[in-house]
Amino acid sequence: MDAFFLSVMVFIFGMIGNMMNISLNTQALNLEKDYGRNILGSLHGLWSLAGFAGAGIGGLMVYFKLSPFHHYSIVSLIGVFVIFTFRNGFVPEVQDKSNSVKGMVWRKPDKTLLRLGMVGFCGMMCEGCMFDWSGVYMNKVVMAPAYLVPTGYIAYMGSMAIGRFAADKLAHRFGMISVLQGSGILIFSGLVLSIAYPFVYTVIIGFLMVGLGTAAIVPLCFSLAANSTSLPTGIAIAMVSTISFFGFLLGPPLIGFIAELTGLKASFALMSLVGLMVSILVYLSKKSFMPKAAL
Numbered sequence: 001m002d003a004f005f006l007s008v009m010v011f012i013f014g015m016i017g018n019m020m021n022i023s024l025n026t027q028a029l030n031l032e033k034d035y036g037r038n039i040l041g042s043l044h045g046l047w048s049l050a051g052f053a054g055a056g057i058g059g060l061m062v063y064f065k066l067s068p069f070h071h072y073s074i075v076s077l078i079g080v081f082v083i084f085t086f087r088n089g090f091v092p093e094v095q096d097k098s099n100s101v102k103g104m105v106w107r108k109p110d111k112t113l114l115r116l117g118m119v120g121f122c123g124m125m126c127e128g129c130m131f132d133w134s135g136v137y138m139n140k141v142v143m144a145p146a147y148l149v150p151t152g153y154i155a156y157m158g159s160m161a162i163g164r165f166a167a168d169k170l171a172h173r174f175g176m177i178s179v180l181q182g183s184g185i186l187i188f189s190g191l192v193l194s195i196a197y198p199f200v201y202t203v204i205i206g207f208l209m210v211g212l213g214t215a216a217i218v219p220l221c222f223s224l225a226a227n228s229t230s231l232p233t234g235i236a237i238a239m240v241s242t243i244s245f246f247g248f249l250l251g252p253p254l255i256g257f258i259a260e261l262t263g264l265k266a267s268f269a270l271m272s273l274v275g276l277m278v279s280i281l282v283y284l285s286k287k288s289f290m291p292k293a294a295l
Helices: 002-035 040-063 068-089 111-140 151-174 176-196 200-215 217-225 233-262 264-289
Strands: none
Touching (some): 002 217, 002 233, 040 151, 040 200, 040 217, 111 176, 111 233, 111 264, 151 176, 151 200, 176 200, 176 264, 200 217, 217 233
16 A cells, blocks of 8 residues: 555656646746847756755765655755745746647647657657666676776766756857757767776766766757747647657666667667767758757
C-alpha cells in the first residue's frame, strides 16, 4: 500500500512539476522578447545550479539525520515562501488574437514544432544517458577507482551548467542554429572520445564535451518554439517539451537493453549517433526554424 501511495504521489509531483516547468519557460520567453536577446540559457543554467544545491541540501539532511518527512516539509515551505514572495514579478500573459486557442482543444504540432521536438528528443536522450549511465560507464568500462567513479557525472553536470550560462552569448554572436549544430557535434565527439579511449581522464574530458553539447539544446529549442505563428507560446513550448521528454524517458532503458546484448560501449556509440542527429536535423530544418536573416 505504501509503494502504491508513493507511486501516485510521485506521478502527481512529476505532472505538476512539468506544468510549472512549461509555465516558467513561457514566462522566461516573454521576458526574452522584452530583452530582445537570448536569456533562456542562463535561466536553465540556474536550474542546473539548483540541482547541485538540492544535492547539497539532501546531504545536509542526511548528515543531521532528519527524516524524509521533515526534509520534504522544509523544502516545501521554502518553495511556498519563494513563490509567494516573488509572485508579483510574474510577466502578465498577453493573449495574441491571431493565434489564440479557446478551451481545451487538441492541436497537432506543425512541422516546425515537430522537428524542434525531435531535436530536443535527441538532446534529452543524451542527457538521460549521462544522468543514469555515466557512473556505470566509469565503473564497468573505465574501471575507475571507487572515489573517481562520480567524477564523470560531476564533469558532465558542471560543464552543462557553465555551457548554459554561455549559451545566450554564443547564440547572440553566432546564431541559435549554429550553436545547435555545434552542440550535436560536441556530443558526438565527446562520446566517441570516451569510447575510443576508455581511461579516467579522457572519459572525463569526453563527458565535459557532452555536457557542453547538451547545455544549449533544450533552451534554444524552446526559444525557437516561441517563434511559432500558429500557436501561443505556452502551447508551443508544451508540445516541444512533451516530445523532448520522451527522449529522456526512452534513453536510459534503451541503453540498458543494448548494453545487455552487446555491451555498454555499443550503447554509448548509439548515443553518439543520436547526438550527431541533432546537427543533422537542425541543418535539414534550419530554413523552417528561423527567418534567413536570423540564421
